[in-house]
Amino acid sequence: MSESTALPRMEAVFARLDGWAGQTAVRRAMIKSFVAVTAPVVILAGVAMLVLPGPGLVAMAAGFSLLAVGFPWARHVVSRAGRVLSDLRQIVLPPNCSPARRLLGTAMIVGFFVTTTVATTAVTAWLGAQAIV
Secondary structure, three states: OOOOOOOHHHHHHHHHHHHHHOOOHHHHHHHHHHHHHHHHHHHHHHHHOOOOOOOHHHHHHHHHHHHHHHOHHHHHHHHHHHHHHHHHHHHHOOOOOOHHHHHHHHHHHHHHHHHHHHHHHHHHHHHHHHHHO
16 A cells, blocks of 8 residues: 555545535535535634644644545545554554553553643643733
């Protein structure tokens, strides 16, 4: 599998969506217009949530995934990100590793999310305190 191809599950989802949307010109136009309006709003909301409370990275990923439904360049970006995350998962949690290594990998993932959440909360609280003063 080359780097530019999507993961098999993602390809199956895109194939089903393309099949459904490709049945009529009205569906194609409806999907394109919905994606063109909604996806940038979701991405911008994710960018805002990087400094405001909320799951900013998750919202940005959802926006890019929504863009991938209607645009090939976004499908390539989402495919590349999926491949990188899959490779990262193989490094952190190899399929045939010891239970101790699996526990360490899981602890690293949980630690990453806790650290980023605490850091985001601290920055948001600090910015809020500066605005009040």
